[in-house]
Each structure stands twice: as C-alpha cells, then as structure tokens.
Amino acid sequence: MELKPSKTRLAHTLTEYKGEKPGIKFLGFNIRQFPAGKYRTGKNTNGKLLGFKTIITPSKEKQKVHYDKIAKVIESHKSAPQAGLIRHLNPIIRGWAKYYATVVSKDTYSNLDHLMYQKLIAWVKRRHPHKNIKWMIDKYWHTIGDNNWVFATRQEGKTSLRLLSHKDTPIVRHVKVKGESSPYDGNLVYWSSRMGNNPEMPIRTSKLLKKQKGKCAHCKMFFRENDVMEVDHIIPKSKGGKDDYKNLQLLHRHCHDTKTANDGSLGTKSGCNSAEPKPTRKLVRVEDKWVMRYA
DSSP states (O other): OOOOOGGOOOOOOOSSTTTBBEEEETTTTEEEEEEEOOTTTOTTOOOOOEEEEEEEEEHHHHHHHHHHOOOOOOHHHHSOHHHHHHHHHHHHHHHHHHTTSHHHHHHHHHHHHHHHHHHHHHHHHHHHHTSHHHHOOOOOOEEEEEEEEEEEEETTTTTBBOOOOOSSSOOOOOOOOTTTOTSSOOOOOOHHHHHHHOSSSOOHHHHHHHHHTBBBBTTBOOOOOOOOOOESSSOOGTTOSSSSSEEEEEEHHHHHHHHHHHHTTOOSSSSGGGGOOOOEEEEESSSEEEEEEEE
C-alpha cells in the first residue's frame, strides 16, 4: 500500500506547521484543536489535563455545497406552490443536519437557517412584487408551538406542511461503546438502547429502548438482559388511545401490570392492556440465536 502524494497532506491540528493552517478536513468535518484553560481543556485516559480541546465542526466547503443545493432548489421552484417547495427542501435539510448532529454544529445550523430565510424572503418577494413585507410574512410564516417564524402552509381543517430548520435537529454527542461490548455478544438490551435497532429484537421494542435510554418508563430503572419487557399504551386503547409511537412506552412486566391496574383500562381492545397475569417469557439461546420463549 502506498500513499498518493497528491492526496496526502501533513498538518498539525493545534499549531501551524510549515505555513499550513492547523486542522485537517476528513469526510466533510473540520478537525482542529484549540488551547484551553484548566476548566475547559480535554483530558487523557488517565485524567491528565492536555491544555487543549478538540473541536470538530462541519467544513466550510461542505456548508457551501449544502447551501448552494438549497439555493438551487429554491431558484428552480420560482413558480411552484409553497407545499411543493417544502417537500423538496425537507429531505435535504433533514439528511444534512442529521449527518453533522454529533459534532459542534449549533452555530452552523443557525447560520444556514438565516441564509435560507434570506433566500425564502427573495422567493416570496418575486411572487408578490406589489405586496408589503408584513403581508408576505403573515401569509407564509406562521406560529407553531413556541416558534413564531415557521415557513409553513395554512390550510383550513388540514395539518400544515412546515419547512424543517437545521437548528431543530438535536445535537447528540457520540458515546463510546461500553467496555468490551460487541454487537455479537448477545446483549440485546444494550445494543437496542444504543442503536435503536437489533436484528434479534422486535423493531418496536428497539426503538422504545433507545427513546427511553434503556430505562423503564414507570420505575425509571434500567432494563437488564433477563428482564421481561412489554410495550404499553400510555393512553389505553380501550379509552381511545392510538397505536402509534407517541402513545407507546416500554415497561417491565410487573410495572406494566401495576400501571394497567391503576389506569382503570378494561383491556378489551388490546392484550397489552390486560391486567390479568401473563405467562412468564424469557430470552434463551438456541443454536447461537436468541429466541423468546414462554416458561
């Protein structure tokens, strides 16, 4: 294996090296270290202060490419309806924002949202050259929740279609894998809580484990490998609750029975709402595969 000189660059991430600015660019990220005091500095594995802090941000080049793509979509939809423009922009914004959601991207997201707002204002002015700015804002920007500046459609009796914002994407730092854990060690609870999916775990259970960060929604205790987990409807179906993720939570079996007995549901529309004792189930390994069996 050889390094290609034209694609190889030697640089320092903290100080200038041979006239080169500090920092490297890799897979769209800018990786650089900055001097820091004892309260902000990073530490090594032994807890020793390093005197600098590593900051990873979206690279300027990728920010420009992303903004140019958004601007191109807006330019190409000059005569399209607002809903059509939103449908084309949302997947672009969602995908880019999620890719950079594990690094220092808050300021970048706010800056891109501001630039996108300027392009949308220009898009609206072109459509209504004889209207004043207040009329334009009232027509295309609405209040949804606590946000008074949402570019969204307004349709009587229908759910409005809103444009996503970069800054609405939560920044979630990458968490190192615990100890010597491996996706092949059979610890379904840990990997489902971490990744939100596991081929040996029901998809609904995996998603709820990740959403609840591995904790039971009733007792707030962490699930363990041999715990029996059950999906519960927060508002019972017998009382009009819907069968969607917003109305679902993952509980220990004993917590589920307690919750069901206390909420007064009849348990007639769904087995998971029944307060009657259920047969014990447990995970067992059969021929190198985990299966759920009744005891």
